[in-house]
Amino acid sequence: EPEVTQTPSHQVTQMGQEVILRCVPISNHLYFYWYRQILGQKVEFLVSFYNNEISEKSEIFDDQFSVERPDGSNFTLKIRSTKLEDSAMYFCASELSGATEAFFGQGTRLTVV
Amino acid sequence: GNSVTQMEGPVTLSEEAFLTINCTYTATGYPSLFWYVQYPGEGLQLLLKATKADDKGSNKGFEATYRKETTSFHLEKGSVQVSDSAVYFCALSPAQGGSEKLVFGKGTKLTVNP
Numbered sequence A: 001e002p003e004v005t006q007t008p009s010h011q012v013t014q015m016g017q018e019v020i021l022r023c024v025p026i027s028n029h030l031y032f033y034w035y036r037q038i039l040g041q042k043v044e045f046l047v048s049f050y051n052n053e054i055s056e057k058s059e060i061f062d063d064q065f066s067v068e069r070p071d072g073s074n075f076t077l078k079i080r081s082t083k084l085e086d087s088a089m090y091f092c093a094s095e096l097s098g099a100t101e102a103f104f105g106q107g108t109r110l111t112v113v
Numbered sequence B: 001g002n003s004v005t006q007m008e009g010p011v012t013l014s015e016e017a018f019l020t021i022n023c024t025y026t027a028t029g030y031p032s033l034f035w036y037v038q039y040p041g042e043g044l045q046l047l048l049k050a051t052k053a054d055d056k057g058s059n060k061g062f063e064a065t066y067r068k069e070t071t072s073f074h075l076e077k078g079s080v081q082v083s084d085s086a087v088y089f090c091a092l093s094p095a096q097g098g099s100e101k102l103v104f105g106k107g108t109k110l111t112v113n114p
Helices: none
Strands: A005-007 A010-013 A019-024 A031-037 A043-050 A053-057 A065-068 A075-079 A088-095 A108-112 B003-006 B011-014 B019-021 B023-026 B032-038 B044-050 B056-059 B062-065 B075-077 B086-093 B108-113
Touching (some): A010 A019, A019 A031, A019 A088, A019 A108, A043 A065, A043 A075, A075 A088, B011 B019, B019 B108, B023 B032, B023 B086, B044 B062
Parallel strands (some): B011 B108
Antiparallel strands (some): A005 A019, A019 A075, A031 A043, A043 A053, A088 A108, B003 B023, B019 B075, B032 B044, B032 B086, B056 B062
């Protein structure tokens, strides 16, 4: 069964460093999302991406965040200068269209020290 | 704005017990409602959904009914199994029929003991 895969499963980084979280969505899907969950808190929407551009982003998704679909298969989330409060589980999701089921990856746990 | 409030966990039950996890929502318009499940070490999986008032979503013995009058979408299962141990997330989408930009609850961890 097709699935969304995320790498790495766990990333530890020093404050101020750049990190790139990687996702391989399901191959024929067209809509892509990043969510995050800070420990003990809600899963929060970060950004949606369609047709090679951001379609919507939340207040959390400020200038330190960026997304890219560099090669038609990967979908990446870059955090330029990580802060302690960026420590969270980051989930990638993809969808065939805007009105179908979103499939989620297993998440990347980011720890900023 | 849109929000989801979910029953605080963790919940611990014995096998074959009845499960209810409460979920209420606040939304403008007519959202779609979802329950997602996360098994240990895995991603979020859609468990069931309902796209309009009075719809009942069901899957794997779990059920939830979209109640507009009480703005609720409580998850129930008549007889839980050890394999149901997971974290359950209630979510809504402002877009009727779709899962665009989901708004999630905090999640409820369920542990089922033999």
